[in-house]
Amino acid sequence: MPHRAIIGQTGSGKTFLAQRTGAVYVAAGIGVLALHKPLEVWPGASVSWQTDDPEKFLWKYDRSRGCACFMELADTLVNKWDARFHRCFTQGRHLGHRCFYLSQRAALVHPNIRDNCESLCLFAVPADAAKLWVNDFNDPALLGAVMLPPWFFYFKASRYIPARRLTVTP
Numbered sequence: 001m002p003h004r005a006i007i008g009q010t011g012s013g014k015t016f017l018a019q020r021t022g023a024v025y026v027a028a029g030i031g032v033l034a035l036h037k038p039l040e041v042w043p044g045a046s047v048s049w050q051t052d053d054p055e056k057f058l059w060k061y062d063r064s065r066g067c068a069c070f071m072e073l074a075d076t077l078v079n080k081w082d083a084r085f086h087r088c089f090t091q092g093r094h095l096g097h098r099c100f101y102l103s104q105r106a107a108l109v110h111p112n113i114r115d116n117c118e119s120l121c122l123f124a125v126p127a128d129a130a131k132l133w134v135n136d137f138n139d140p141a142l143l144g145a146v147m148l149p150p151w152f153f154y155f156k157a158s159r160y161i162p163a164r165r166l167t168v169t170p
Contacts, residue, residue, distance in 0.1 A: 002119050003119075004101070004117055004121065005113075007125060008104065008121075008124055009124050012148070012151075014153075015040070016151075018034075021070075021100070026046065031064060032048045033048065033061060033069045034049070035070070047070075061095075068098050069088065069097050070102065071088065071101055072103070080109060081110065086112050089112070089113050114136050119155075120156040120163075121154070124148040127143075130143050130146050139163050141162060144165065151167050152165060153166055
């Protein structure tokens with residue numbers, strides 16, 4: 001199961017896309033765990049279990065199997081050097097989990113997490129952030145994310161497939 005980074009500036013649509021993706025998993029009967037920003041509760045159709053507490057999330061993560069796990073790490077109380085969350089990406093597959101990492105800035109994403117994300121949804125980002133993802137995913141098309149309007153993003157299903165420009169409609 002490939003892990004995915006969902007990256008973009010505030011208001012670009014990343015949380016909305018994550019919630020829509022979560023709803024697809026819930027509808028398919030797959031558990032969805034979410035660590036979200038304080039005061040930004042996910043709608044019930046998008047999640048099976050959620051918290052804004054990193055400790056509670058990790059407790060549930062370790063005791064669950066085969067879930068889609070959404071983590072707004074850099075935008076909550078977790079910094080990029082918190083190794084407890086690195087294991088979610090490096091070892092999550094062994095629990096059958098598919099991890100989704102949401103962040104506003106590439107610089108807030110630890111390199112080990114970026115290395116373990118096999119797919120990417122890149123919304124509007126500054127030029128330096130776009131260059132970082134271009135290098136990590138070896139795809140110059142991702143530079144187009146610098147000028148994207150809200151709700152548009154570049155999608156890479158894997159590191160080996162060229163990016164496609166898509167939109168998510170609110």
